[in-house]
Amino acid sequence: MAVRKEISAYHGVYFVTLTCCRWISLFEIGNAYKAVYKWFDCLKGAGHFILGYVIMPNHLHALLAFRHTQGKTINYIVGNGKRFMAYEIVSRLKAKHQNDLLEKLASMVNLTEQRRGKLHEVFEPSFDWKECESIEFIEQKLSYIHENPCVGRWNLAKEPANYLHSSAKFYCQNEQGIYPVTSYSDLDDVDLTKPWPPPQGLLVRDCEENLNRLSLRSVPETGDTARK
16 A cells, blocks of 8 residues: 655655546546646746646646745645646536536545535545656656556557647657646756745735635645655
């Protein structure tokens, strides 16, 4: 059995995987890919970096570089992102009248979480992560991310760069895809241990307030854990 361990660090490069509840293809069914991009926007607004990603129908792989988070653990930031995306996914499912699926997600909320006000189980309670401490490991994870749509049962694209919701086009063809990312080589001149003074402080504050506000609506989650 895997041991769950929270990310207690305040900076660093991490490979993170978020999985939809029971591996249901919620991103695809709800056409909720934009929810991930909105979260990425908030991370960028706080001075962090999106180095690579792939959004599969039922899970997300992301390679993220966190500047010093100034008191908020990376685990907290990822957990808050899950809550924000869960709210967006539920909203899209409601708009698509996916009532049976919404009832199924509601039935998966345990009694303790129900008493805390949680209405839908959108993601698996824990998320997987690996700290990336070398260029070789970063490149290994990027390769894994980009090959994901082309292997196994998915067969979503013949070539990694052809899959829309991925950073493969940037790394394979030197051309930004649907969402712009930062090359890991650009981090050579960045000191992730130092807090980032944003030129537009309100952007960070407003984004965090928006995430917190949405976190309290429809799909609140508590006790987020990470699995290393």
